[in-house]
Amino acid sequence: MSFDYFSLVKHMSKSITAFILLALSFSCTEKPVENDIQPVKRKISGATLKLASWETAPRTRILEWVEAATTEGSPDFIPVLDRVAVFDNDGTLWSEQPMYFQLAFAIDEVKRMAPEHPEWKDNASISALLNGDMKGFLSGGEKALLQTVAITHSGMSAEEFDSHVKNWMKTATHPKTGKHYNEMIFQPMLELLQVLREYEFKTFIVSGGGIDFMRAWTEEAYGIPPYQVVGSQLGLTYVDSLAKPELIKTPELYFNDDKAGKPVGIYRHIGKRPVFAGGNSDGDYQMLQYTSTGEGSRFGLIVHHTDSVREVAYDRDSHIGQLSKGLDDAAKYNWLVVDMQKDWKVIYPYELEK
Numbered sequence: 001m002s003f004d005y006f007s008l009v010k011h012m013s014k015s016i017t018a019f020i021l022l023a024l025s026f027s028c029t030e031k032p033v034e035n036d037i038q039p040v041k042r043k044i045s046g047a048t049l050k051l052a053s054w055e056t057a058p059r060t061r062i063l064e065w066v067e068a069a070t071t072e073g074s075p076d077f078i079p080v081l082d083r084v085a086v087f088d089n090d091g092t093l094w095s096e097q098p099m100y101f102q103l104a105f106a107i108d109e110v111k112r113m114a115p116e117h118p119e120w121k122d123n124a125s126i127s128a129l130l131n132g133d134m135k136g137f138l139s140g141g142e143k144a145l146l147q148t149v150a151i152t153h154s155g156m157s158a159e160e161f162d163s164h165v166k167n168w169m170k171t172a173t174h175p176k177t178g179k180h181y182n183e184m185i186f187q188p189m190l191e192l193l194q195v196l197r198e199y200e201f202k203t204f205i206v207s208g209g210g211i212d213f214m215r216a217w218t219e220e221a222y223g224i225p226p227y228q229v230v231g232s233q234l235g236l237t238y239v240d241s242l243a244k245p246e247l248i249k250t251p252e253l254y255f256n257d258d259k260a261g262k263p264v265g266i267y268r269h270i271g272k273r274p275v276f277a278g279g280n281s282d283g284d285y286q287m288l289q290y291t292s293t294g295e296g297s298r299f300g301l302i303v304h305h306t307d308s309v310r311e312v313a314y315d316r317d318s319h320i321g322q323l324s325k326g327l328d329d330a331a332k333y334n335w336l337v338v339d340m341q342k343d344w345k346v347i348y349p350y351e352l353e354k
Contacts, residue, residue, distance in 0.1 A: 208258035
């Protein structure tokens with residue numbers, strides 16, 4: 001298939017150099033812990049907890065803002081139709097280290113698809129990946145990584161891709177924690193999403209991740225339906241075949257929902273400036289800024305990864321989820337910087353069961 005690597009490199013939301021470094025670190029992590037954990041099946045009930053996983057100071061600040069924003073007669077009152085809350089996904093609603101989970105999906109998909117493509121043995125980079133040689137695979141650089149994305153995210157119907165993602169989410173495990181990826185979502189953020197919905201906010205994901213990848217599982221994980229997910233998009237083409245009309249995924253980049261692209265995505269998909277925004281990196285800066293500079297009461301939140309024991313500590317110098325400008329300007333825009341180590345009693349939902 002035709003694939004414009006250099007065009008995609010220019011516009012990709014995540015740095016290819018970062019991907020290479022992260023994938024290398026990914027290959028050097030501990031082997032997955034053997035376990036019999038089943039895919040997460042949860043009822044999202046954070047509203048009844050009233051942010052129970054949050055420490056007092058951030059919990060109070062959030063709940064006081066919500067109360068003021070939803071009380072008629074309050075000077076900060078926000079009508080129901082304007083109660084739009086947006087959240088980044090990677091690093092904000094679930095973990096993102098040591099590589100974006102969508103890239104882990106792409107690598108696993110190559111391995112799954114390999115028996116149907118014997119010609120791949122003649123591709124040095126893909127052959128190295130299939131033989132477990134991550135260094136050999138990464139020696140292919142940008143072309144190898146982009147080819148991996150192309151062959152796993154296109155050339156199939158939208159329904160087929162959705163099924164592949166769902167199946168992967170049920171079986172794949174993180175190489176360090178041994179947990180299913182949908183177990184590595186943040187319990188405090190689940191509670192926040194549900195509290196906002198209890199007060200008639202509509203909650204949206206606005207992420208640099210692939211829109212089709214996220215739509216396959218976000219409703220079960222977060223209670224956010226597919227039509228409230230905004231993300232980066234590859235191409236689609238409508239095929240009116242004899243069997244049934246289908247949407248076929250194509251490899252060209254259609255929309256990059258990262259950095260300055262996030263406000264654009266919000267306007268195009270949602271049509272309203274949000275009143276609440278949550279992110280974790282400088283890739284979310286423009287979304288937070290766009291939200292905070294609107295008229296009336298606004299709330300901006302940054303998840304700061306400070307917990308090296310329960311999760312991963314990183315910010316200014318990280319190759320993934322870099323947070324520098326956001327920290328510098330948080331006070332200027334009155335953003336709440338959430339210190340994961342100090343402000344969250346637990347990180348993941350399964351911790352509540354211990």
